[in-house]
Amino acid sequence: MNRILAIVEREMRKFFRSPALMMVSMIFPLVQLIVLGNAFGGKIKDARMGLVDQDGGTQALRIREAFDSVRANIRTFEPIYYRDDKQAMEDVRNGKLEGAVIIPPQYSSHVYEQNHPRIALIVDNSDNFMSATLEQEMTDLTNALNQPVVEPRLLQQTALQIVELYPYIEYMKFLLPGSITLAIFMSVMIGGGMLYIDDKARGVHEGYLVTPITKTELVLGLNASSALKAIMVGLVISVIGSLLAGVGSLFNASTALGLFVMIVLTAVALNTMMFLLVVRVDDPLVPRAIFGILNTLLFFPSGAVYPIQAFPWWLRGIARVDPFSFAVHGFKSLLLKEAGFGSIVPDIAYLTIFAVVTLSIATPLFKRTL
Amino acid sequence: MTSELNSGKNASAVVAVPDPREPVAKAIEVEHIVKKYGDFTAVDDVTFFVKEEEIFGLLGPNGAGKSTLIRMMTTLIPITAGVARIAGHDVQKDPDAVRRVIGVIPQALTSDLDLTVEENLNIYAKLYDVPAEKRHKGIEELLELVDLKKWRTAQTKTLSGGMRRRLEIARGLVHSPRMFFLDEPTTGLDPVSRVAVWEMLTNIKSQRQLTILITTHYMDEADRLCDRIAIVDHGKLVALDNPAALKASVPGSNVIEAQFDNAPPDWEQQLHQLAAVTSVKHEGAGMYRVLTGDGSGTTTQLVEAAVHAGITIKSLSVQNTTLDDVFVHYTGRQLRDELQKSYSFVMPPRPGQS
Numbered sequence: 109m110n111r112i113l114a115i116v117e118r119e120m121r122k123f124f125r126s127p128a129l130m131m132v133s134m135i136f137p138l139v140q141l142i143v144l145g146n147a148f149g150g151k152i153k154d155a156r157m158g159l160v161d162q163d164g165g166t167q168a169l170r171i172r173e174a175f176d177s178v179r180a181n182i183r184t185f186e187p188i189y190y191r192d193d194k195q196a197m198e199d200v201r202n203g204k205l206e207g208a209v210i211i212p213p214q215y216s217s218h219v220y221e222q223n224h225p226r227i228a229l230i231v232d233n234s235d236n237f238m239s240a241t242l243e244q245e246m247t248d249l250t251n252a253l254n255q256p257v258v259e260p261r262l263l264q265q266t267a268l269q270i271v272e273l274y275p276y277i278e279y280m281k282f283l284l285p286g287s288i289t290l291a292i293f294m295s296v297m298i299g300g301g302m303l304y305i306d307d308k309a310r311g312v313h314e315g316y317l318v319t320p321i322t323k324t325e326l327v328l329g330l331n332a333s334s335a336l337k338a339i340m341v342g343l344v345i346s347v348i349g350s351l352l353a354g355v356g357s358l359f360n361a362s363t364a365l366g367l368f369v370m371i372v373l374t375a376v377a378l379n380t381m382m383f384l385l386v387v388r389v390d391d392p393l394v395p396r397a398i399f400g401i402l403n404t405l406l407f408f409p410s411g412a413v414y415p416i417q418a419f420p421w422w423l424r425g426i427a428r429v430d431p432f433s434f435a436v437h438g439f440k441s442l443l444l445k446e447a448g449f450g451s452i453v454p455d456i457a458y459l460t461i462f463a464v465v466t467l468s469i470a471t472p473l474f475k476r477t478l
Numbered sequence: 479m480t481s482e483l484n485s486g487k488n489a490s491a492v493v494a495v496p497d498p499r500e501p502v503a504k505a506i507e508v509e510h511i512v513k514k515y516g517d518f519t520a521v522d523d524v525t526f527f528v529k530e531e532e533i534f535g536l537l538g539p540n541g542a543g544k545s546t547l548i549r550m551m552t553t554l555i556p557i558t559a560g561v562a563r564i565a566g567h568d569v570q571k572d573p574d575a576v577r578r579v580i581g582v583i584p585q586a587l588t589s590d591l592d593l594t595v596e597e598n599l600n601i602y603a604k605l606y607d608v609p610a611e612k613r614h615k616g617i618e619e620l621l622e623l624v625d626l627k628k629w630r631t632a633q634t635k636t637l638s639g640g641m642r643r644r645l646e647i648a649r650g651l652v653h654s655p656r657m658f659f660l661d662e663p664t665t666g667l668d669p670v671s672r673v674a675v676w677e678m679l680t681n682i683k684s685q686r687q688l689t690i691l692i693t694t695h696y697m698d699e700a701d702r703l704c705d706r707i708a709i710v711d712h713g714k715l716v717a718l719d720n721p722a723a724l725k726a727s728v729p730g731s732n733v734i735e736a737q738f739d740n741a742p743p744d745w746e747q748q749l750h751q752l753a754a755v756t757s758v759k760h761e762g763a764g765m766y767r768v769l770t771g772d773g774s775g776t777t778t779q780l781v782e783a784a785v786h787a788g789i790t791i792k793s794l795s796v797q798n799t800t801l802d803d804v805f806v807h808y809t810g811r812q813l814r815d816e817l818q819k820s821y822s823f824v825m826p827p828r829p830g831q832s
Contacts, residue, residue, distance in 0.1 A: 114604035118590065125592045125633075311586035315649075318552050318582040319605040320574050478554045 111321045115329030116336065123299070123337050133295040133341045134348075141287040141349055144413070145280025152241040157185035158196035158208030158230075165216025171209070171227065174249050184245045200230050207231045207242045280353045285439030286412025288346050289374060289432055293406065295341040296379040300334030301386045301395050309392050314478060323476045331376075331383055331467065338375035346371065350443065357446045366442045366449050373459040374435040380463045381431065384470040406432045434458045503530040504563075505657055505689035506551065511560035513546050513713075520546040522713040523560070528691055528706075533683060535704030536693040537801070543713040544693035545585060548661050551691070552582045565656055578606075581650035585661040587642050591635035595626050595645055598634060599652050606653035613652075620648040623685070624678060640671025644678065651682070658682075660692045664699060672696075676703055697801040707801070711809040725799045728807045729756035732773030733797050736780060737765045739790040748787075752779045759806070764792065769803060 123130070159175055161168050175187040188205065190196040196208040210228040218225035229246050231239040307313055316326060346367060350358040357363045385402075386395055409416070409423050410432035416424060427433045438455035441447045506528035513521040521543045528534040536544045549555045551562050553573040561568065567575040589598045596617065603613040621627040624644040634642060643663060650658060660679075664672040676699065683690055694700050700707050701721045709717040709724075717724060738745065741764055749758045754772035761767055770776040773796045784791050 110607060111605050114601050117604070118593070118601045121597060122590060122592045311584050311588040312590070314554065314584045314586075315588045315602070316605065317554055318577060318580065318584075319602070320577045320607070321605055477556055478549065 111319075111325045112329040112332065115316070115321075115326070116333045119299075119333030120336065130295075130337075130341055130344070133298060133338075134291055134345050136294055137287040137291040137345060138348065138352075140290065141280065141283050141352060145278070145283050145353065148279045151184070152238060153183045155185040155206040155238065155242060156204070157187050157242065158190050158199060158205045159187045160190045160193045160196050160208065160210045162193065162213045163211045163215040167216035167219040167225070168211045170253060171211060171249075174253065175209075178245070178249070182245075185242065197230055200232055203232070205232075206235075206238055209246065278353070281355055281444060283413065284349045284353045284355060284443060285436045286407065286410065286432075287349050288342055288371070288439050289410070289412065289435040290403075290407055291345040292338045292342045292371065292375050292435075293378050293403070293432070295338035296334055296375065296382045297395075297399050297402075299337040300331075300379050301382040301399070302392070303334070304330060304383070304386055305389055305392050305395055308390060317476065317478065323474060324471065326476075327383075327467075327471050327474050331379055334382075335372075335375045335379040338379060339372055342371035342375055343368070355443050357443050360446065362448065363442050363446055366452055367439070369456065370435065370438040370442065370452060370459075373456055373463070374431070374438075377431045377435075377459040377463040377466070380466040380470065384466045384473070387470045387473045388475075406430055409433070410436045412436045431459060431462050434462075504528070505530045505532070505565060506534070506691060507561075507563040508547075508551065509561045511547070511550060511562055512558045513543075513550055513555065514558045520713050521550070524710070524713075524715045525560075526708055526715060526718055528689060530689050531683070531687055532705045533679070533690045533692065533703055535700040535707040536691065536710055537695070537697070537700045537707050537805070538693075538710035539695055542710045544695075544710050545661055546713075547710065548659050548691065548693055552580055552659050553577055554582075578653070579655055580657045580659060581653070581655035583646050583650045583658075583660045583663055585665065587639070587646060589634045589642060589645050589649060592633060594631050594633055595621070595637070596630040598645060599649055602649050603652040608653050616652060616654065617648075620651055623651075623682060624648045638671070640667050640674060643667060643671070643675055647675070647678065647682070651686070654686070656689065658688045658690045660690065662693055662695065664694070664696065672699070679703060697805070701801050709805060709808055716808040717804065721801060724801065724804045728769070728799050728803050730754070730769035730771050730803075731799055732770050732776070733799055733803055734768040734770060734773065734777055734780065734794070735765065735797075736768070736794045737763070737792040738784065739764060739792055741766075741789055742787070745787075745789070748783060749780065752776050752783065757807075769799070 157175070159172065161172065172187075175185075178184055179186050185206070190199075190208070193208075193210050196205065196210065199205045200208050208230045210230065212226065212228070215225055215227065217223075227250070229243065231242055233239040321329075346358065350356070358367065385398075389395065405426070408414075409419065409427040410430050411427060412432065416427045416433065419427060434455040438452040438459075441451040441455075445451070504527045508527065509525050511521060511524050512519065524543075524547065536547060538544050546555065550557050551564060551569060553569055553576055557570055561570075563569065564576045565579045567579070569576050590601075593601070599617045599620065600613065603617065608616065621630055624647055626641060626644055626648065629637065629641065634645065637645065647660075647663070650660075663679075664675050667675065679690065679692075680703070682688060692700075692703065704721065706718065706720050707724060708715050717727070719727065742748075746758050746760050746766065749755065749766060749768055752768075752770075754770045754776055755768055756771065757769040759767045768776065768780070777794070777796055781791065781794075
C-alpha cells in the first residue's frame with residue numbers, strides 16, 4: 109500500500125507543480141461547451157425572406173401584415189419585398205435570400221371563393237436547418253390565417269397539448285454532460301495514456317522496476333494517480349460548466365453526491381480503458397495518432413451532441429457499449445433532470461463492470477520487466 | 479599479476495577463473511549467461527564474478543552488451559539462459575530479494591524534473607519501504623554525501639547535468655543497498671563533473687562497504703575507478719583482470735604515435751621491422767601507432783629510419799600502454815570505431831533541459 113501511495117504522491121506533486129495538464133484537459137471541453145452551446149443553441153433570427161405580392165388584394169395584405177408581425181416580434185425572418193418572382197427565386201439561389209414567398213395573382217379571390225387558395229414558399233434546402241425553420245414558421249403562419257373568423261362552439265379537431273417535464277433546456281445545458289465526460293477523457297488521455305508512455309520512454313519506469321514494488325502495486329498506483337487527476341478535472345469542470353450553462357442542480361446535496369459518484373466512476377472506467385490501450389505501447393507517437401480517432405469514436409456516438417435514437421444501427425451498437433454513453437446518461441439524469449440516485453444505477457453498474465473488466469485484461473498484459 | 483582469462487584475440491565463452499589459493503566472497507556471480515532477441519544474441523555465454531567491496535568495470539563500446547548484462551543482473555530483463563546470483567539470490571528465482579539488496583543507476587537521467595531533490599529521494603525511499611525515521615536520517619546523510627544539501631528544495635530541472643547525476647546516485651542509495659549498479663554514470667557529463675562523480679563513488683564505496691559494478695566506454699574512467707575490468711565486445715567477455723594486468727598482457731609496454739608526410743606504401747612493414755616492435759597500425763592521414771617493448775630505442779630507430787628515407791615527421795609522442803591498446807589487442811578495433819546502436823525509441827529531452 110505504501111508503495112502505491114508513493115506512486116500517487118509522485119504523480120500528484122508533478123500534477124500540481126505543473127498545472128498545464130489540468131488547463132489543457134479543461135480548455136478544450138470548455139471551449140466546446142461555450143462555442144457549440146452558443147452556436148447550436150440559438151433559434152433562427154433575421155433570416156431574409158423575399159415576398160412577391162402578385163395579387164395585391166385584401167387577403168394578400170393579411171399575409172403582409174403577418175410578415176410584419178413576425179419581423180416585429182419573434183424576428184425569425186425579415187421580409188424583403190420584390191416585384192419580380194423570377195428575381196426573388198434567383199436571389200434565393202445565389203444566397204441573397206434564405207427563402208421567398210410568392211402570393212400568386214387571384215389569391216384573394218380564391219380565398220373568398222374557398223377554391224384552393226395557395227401561396228408558394230421557395231427555400232434553399234441545401235441548409236436543412238434553415239429551410240426546416242422557415243417551413244415551420246410559414247406553416248404556423250398559414251394555420252393562423254386559416255382559423256375561422258368565428259370559432260365554432262364545439263371544436264371538432266383533435267388538439268395536441270404538449271407537457272414538458274423540465275424547464276426549457278438550452279443546447280449549452282444539453283452539451284454539459286458531454287463536456288464533463290470529455291474533460292475526464294482528455295485528462296486520462298494526457299495525464300494517463302500519454303504520460304505513461306512518455307515516462308516509459310524517458311526511463312522513469314526503469315526506476316520503478318528495480319525497486320521491490322509488485323506488478324499489482326505498480327498497476328494500481330499508476331491507475332489510481334491518473335484517475336485521481338481526472339476526478340479533479342471532472343469536479344472543476346462540473347462547477348465551471350454548470351455556472352456557464354446556468355445549471356443550478358449542482359447545488360442540491362443529493363445531486364452533488366450522485367455527481368461525485370458518477371465523476372469517480374467515469375474517471376476510473378475511462379482510465380482503465382486507456383491503460384488497456386497503452387499498456388504495451390512504447391512509442392510516444394502512437395497515442396498521439398490514435399487519440400483523435402478514439403475521441404471521435406467515443407464522444408460522438410454517446411448522445412452527447414445528438415440523440416442516439418437518430419443513429420443508424422451500427423452506430424447505436426457502438427453507443428450501447430461506449431462508456432461515454434453511460435457517463436453522459438448519468439450526468440444528464442443528475443444535472444438536467446434532477447432524477448434521483450435510482451436513475452443512475454444502471455450507469456454506475458456498467459461503468460464499474462467496465463472498469464473491472466478492462467483492468468483485469470490490462471494487468472496480465474503489463475510487463476514487470478523492460 | 480596474471481590474467482584471469484583464457485584470453486586472446488577471437489576469445490569466446492571466456493570463463494573468469496579465480497585463484498584457488500585465495501578464497502573470495504562473491505557478491506555477484508554470473509554463469510554462462512545468454513540474452514537473445516530473436517536471432518540476435520546480445521550477450522553470449524558470459525561468466526564472471528565480482529568480489530565483495532570491489533569496483534568492477536564492464537568496458538566496451540556502445541552496443542557491446544554491457545547494458546543488457548547489467549539489466550539482466552538487476553532483474554530488468556529476463557535471462558535467456560544461464561544463471562546470475564546477486565548476494566546469493568538467484569535473479570530469476572528470487573528477483574524481489576535481489577531488488578532489495580541492489581541500488582541501480584540507469585543510463586538515462588530519470589529523476590523527476592518537476593520534483594525537488596528531497597522529494598525525489600523521499601519517493602524512492604518509500605518505494606523501498608524505508609521506515610519514516612530511517613528515511614529522514616538516511617536522506618540527510620545522502621544529501622551530505624553527494625553534496626546537494628543546499629539544493630534539497632530545488633526542483634530537479636534547475637540542476638546541472640552533474641548535479642542531477644549526483645542526485646541519481648543518492649537515489650540509488652536511499653535503501654542502503656549492498657550492491658550498486660551504475661550504467662554509464664558519466665556519459666554526457668563535462669570533464670569536471672566526471673571527475674567529481676569518480677571521487678564521489680570512491681568515497682561512497684569506502685564509507686558504505688559497497689560492491690560496485692559499473693559499465694563505461696571511457697577507458698580513463700575504468701582505469702581510474704575499477705579494481706577489475708571485464709572487456710565486453712559483441713556480447714562476449716574477451717578479457718578480465720585488473721587494469722595493470724590487462725595492460726601488461728598486451729605485448730609491448732610503450733606506444734609511439736607518429737605522423738609522417740609522404741610515407742611510402744610499405745612504411746607500415748618497415749616500421750614493423752624495427753627492434754622490439756610488436757605491432758604497427760596505420761590509422762590514416764599519415765598517423766601510425768606503434769606498440770613496442772622499448773620506447774626510447776624504437777623512437778631513436780624510427781627517427782633514423784625516417785631521416786634515411788627522406789620522410790618528414792610531423793608529430794611524435796611516446797606513452798605507456800593504455801586500456802585503449804588493451805581493447806585493440808583483444809578486439810582488433812578501437813572503442814571509438816563503434817557507432818551507437820539504437821534498438822528502441824528514445825525520448826528526446828524536454829526543450830531547454832539537458
